[in-house]
Amino acid sequence: MPRGKVGGKYDRRMSFDDVKDERMLVMVDKLCVWMGGILGETLNRENLIPQIRNGGPLCRLSECIQASVDDFKAANEDNDDLPSASPQGVNLTCGVRSMEARQNVTKFLDWCRQMRVPESSIFLPDDLLKLKGKMKVVNTILAVARRAKDCGMAADIDAPPKIANAFIGLEEKFGKKFDHTSKAFGTQKSELKTVKTTLVSGSAWKIVQQKIDTILQLPGKPSYEIFRV
Template sequence: MSGIQHASNQSIKPFKSGEEYLYAMKEDLAEWLGDLYNIDIDVNNILEMLETGALLCAHANNVTRVADDFLKRSGPSEIQMPASGVTFISSAHPTTFLARDNVTNFINWCRKEMSIPDVLMFETDDLVLRKNEKNFVLCLLEVARRASRFGMASPVLIQLEQEIEEEIREEMEDLPAQPKPQKRLINIQNLDEMVLH
């Protein structure tokens, strides 16, 4: 069977379940964080590495630093930029109050400094108690997406999104301008007569 025939027999959807997609997102985030901070993190230990909130808060502070450098280089921007970092306890242990405070501080930073909408936010227990990994992963991806606007390295998924958006933008620019349809005035009296008949 040729490659084209084989591909046409396969589903267009690359993952069979939401769990597989979540796994792929976690894998991408782990690789990105590992490269960004030179740490030993993978898809199997990503939640354990982040559950104290210390790395998340350190990341928030790094994003704030990159944003500040961007502003110094390029001047004022229309992009929402974080202006302050996060305080945290680096020695926090998993599931302790200190860990929960760290995660809560990161969540507050996401809301206030990055303006992440509530639909993409997670709750402390989503990470600390693994109640909803998906919300946590989506929030972290959104932070990466927004930080990439001012020059921070981003996960592969975000890079692919940006490439697709750029291709679509270029295709739209290449299309000939379409004339806007002219609006016709409707004679309301005739419309009333038509409704009556």
């Protein structure tokens, strides 16, 4: 793929270096953790757009979500309008400028509409294929993540901030500081670390473990993990 000079306009369109709103960057970080955990990929602000640009990973994501949608439809009535299958005939290795890439992206967006993602939240193919609106792409996938949760998917895109808040609540309840732990679950530039601790029955750690078991259910091996000793 041809690239412009490092740090040039092309690079800024591929990364999020030109986004100055910290709240928007936090959204990108949350998306990278959530989507990376589901797909088993390491995603970050620098590689997210290049990684998904041909639409293949988006279709892979929809395939993972579709399994939860199928279970949700089987257990709940009046959901026949939800998608019955993820995008079919996807080319995962096509070039970003190929017709197959446009077909991949179009199929994913059609699937998003079947997931009842509002039309106002759905990006246009060229927002990704021609790098015309990367934050629109992010907003669409965030909307998909929340619809996936509504349809019973365990992976929760809001888990990291919920965990940070859980530790804050523990500090207030027990009068103890958990700075090293709360920082490990923070969202600053996705600097997520591994925490190791011994859990004693009835201790503050046991309580927070129970909270984490409830709100953190990402598949695979996410970057943050509580080890039981």
